[in-house]
Amino acid sequence: MSAENQIPIGSGFGAKTPAAEVVASIDLSGRNVIVTGGYSGIGLETVRALAGAGARVTVPARNRLKAKDNLAGVTGDIAIADMDLADIASVKAFAGEILSGGQPLHILINNAGIMACPEARVGPGWESQFGVNHLGHMALGLALLPALRQAEGARVVALSSTAHIGGGILWDDPHFSKNAYDKWLAYSQAKTANALFALALDMREQSNAIRAFSVHPGGIFTPLQRHLPDEEMVALGWKNADGTMPPAVKALFKTPEQGASTSVWAATSSRLNGMGGVYCENCDVARMGDENSQRWEHVRPWACDDADAERLWDMSEEMLAEA
Numbered sequence: 225m226s227a228e229n230q231i232p233i234g235s236g237f238g239a240k241t242p243a244a245e246v247v248a249s250i251d252l253s254g255r256n257v258i259v260t261g262g263y264s265g266i267g268l269e270t271v272r273a274l275a276g277a278g279a280r281v282t283v284p285a286r287n288r289l290k291a292k293d294n295l296a297g298v299t300g301d302i303a304i305a306d307m308d309l310a311d312i313a314s315v316k317a318f319a320g321e322i323l324s325g326g327q328p329l330h331i332l333i334n335n336a337g338i339m340a341c342p343e344a345r346v347g348p349g350w351e352s353q354f355g356v357n358h359l360g361h362m363a364l365g366l367a368l369l370p371a372l373r374q375a376e377g378a379r380v381v382a383l384s385s386t387a388h389i390g391g392g393i394l395w396d397d398p399h400f401s402k403n404a405y406d407k408w409l410a411y412s413q414a415k416t417a418n419a420l421f422a423l424a425l426d427m428r429e430q431s432n433a434i435r436a437f438s439v440h441p442g443g444i445f446t447p448l449q450r451h452l453p454d455e456e457m458v459a460l461g462w463k464n465a466d467g468t469m470p471p472a473v474k475a476l477f478k479t480p481e482q483g484a485s486t487s488v489w490a491a492t493s494s495r496l497n498g499m500g501g502v503y504c505e506n507c508d509v510a511r512m513g514d515e516n517s518q519r520w521e522h523v524r525p526w527a528c529d530d531a532d533a534e535r536l537w538d539m540s541e542e543m544l545a546e547a
Contacts, residue, residue, distance in 0.1 A: 226423050226501045226528040230512045235495055237507035239442060243273035243484035246507065250492050253278035256329050256375075257491075258322070258368070260284055260309065260361065261336025263291035266441050268298070269484035270335060274491070275300025279331070284318050286310075309336055309360030310346040312547035319367030329371035331491045333381045334361040334418070343405040347547050351399040353410045358417035362540050363547070365425060373432045380436040381490045382422040384503060384527065385415040386443075389519055392416050392526035393536055416527045417536060419503050424533040426501035435500030437490040438527070440510065443520065444483035503528055 237246055257274050261267035262283035275281045275298060284307030285291035291304045307318035322329065337357045344352040350359060365372075365380060372378040390412030397403050400410065419438035426436040489507045490496065502509045503523040513522035526532060 226530055226533075227512060227525060229499070229502050230510060230523055230528060232508045232511055233495055235489060235493065235507045237485065237489060239506040240478060240482050241485045241507055242479075242481040243269055243488040244276060244481070246485050246488045247273050247277040247492055250277050252492070255279045255331065256327055256371075257281045257331040257333070258284065258329060259333045259335055260307075260364070262333075263294040263304075266444060266480050266483040266487070267333075267335040268294060269480045270333060270487050271295065271302060272298050272300075273484060273488050274331070275302050277492075282322070307364075309356045309364070310352065312347060312360065312363050312544065315360055315363045316367050319364060322368060323371055327371065328375035329368055329378060330375045331379050331381070332365060332368060332372065333383075333487055333491060334365070335381075335383050335487065336361075337383060337414075339387075340407040340411050342407070343400070345399075347543075349399065349401070350543065351405070351410055353407075353414040354398055354417065357414040358421060359540060359543060359547075361418070362421055363544055365421070366544075369429070369434075372429070372434050376433050378434045379491050379496075380422065380425060380434065381487050382418040382436065382438045383487065384419040384422075384438040384440055385411075386440050386505075386520045387412050388416040388419055388527045389513070389524050393420070393532065395535070395539075398539075417540075419523070419527040420529070420533040420536045421540075422503075423501045423528060423530065424537040427530070427533070428537075430500055435496070437496070437500065438503045439486045439490050440503070440505040440523075441483040441486055442478040442506070444478050444480055501528075 257279045259267055259271050262271040263285055271281050280301040282303045284305045286308045295302055305318055308314040346352050346355040391409055394413055422436040422438040486504055486507050490504050510523045513524050
């Protein structure tokens, strides 16, 4: 059913709409929000927009000092807590602190991530991009379910990417234990997993008034590219040899403020009431990709397949049980 729901609804916003504009007429006073990776790149701008609309935002951080410095100039009710997505015990400890407060959680935005990094292992030997981007966030969402259910209308937003187009789940070798590590294939898998997690969560929890969405934020230069040398970004066509951006890329890429807008829209828009499980881009529901789709747009079938979402959920639960 999810693929059939991939129909744009006409939000009134667009690709270059800044996040603050999305919530300009929305009052989030009294709403509790968690944004992972909320002290860098589009996560920082997501926090800025939501806190600016009155939400109380908690930012779990692997580096508390860096988070404190980066968030120092952001106005609003913002708290920083310790958490490392690569360490499931850390994730559960953070969630336990949230639950101990007894407050509902209205919005969870799984924004943090790593991209195209050198091969590394986390947890009980998980490939790091799958482990951090997907399994860490799944563990967090599962642990926070009591607070999300308490909100009676909570939303979960999972940051996916157009990189999902590069491939689906590597069912027989998700951690590259058999085959040679490919950093881009690993990233594609992780971003497909983020979309499928949102779909599976929505199917399970909509009866508890929790709706989940996946989001492609767009092309943005942020610290996410920390593992990519300039020569590789030149080869990809993202930069010229002199460090400038080609005109076509400059027209397509977004600022961090614009890149945060789809996450903020999916988390707050009343236009999405009664909906869930869909993949969004440019402040709207994305349409299904076809032979005419460009490589940076639309959603592919393997990222919005109900059966694959269920299969990944079951496989991931087994992995998390070993952590």
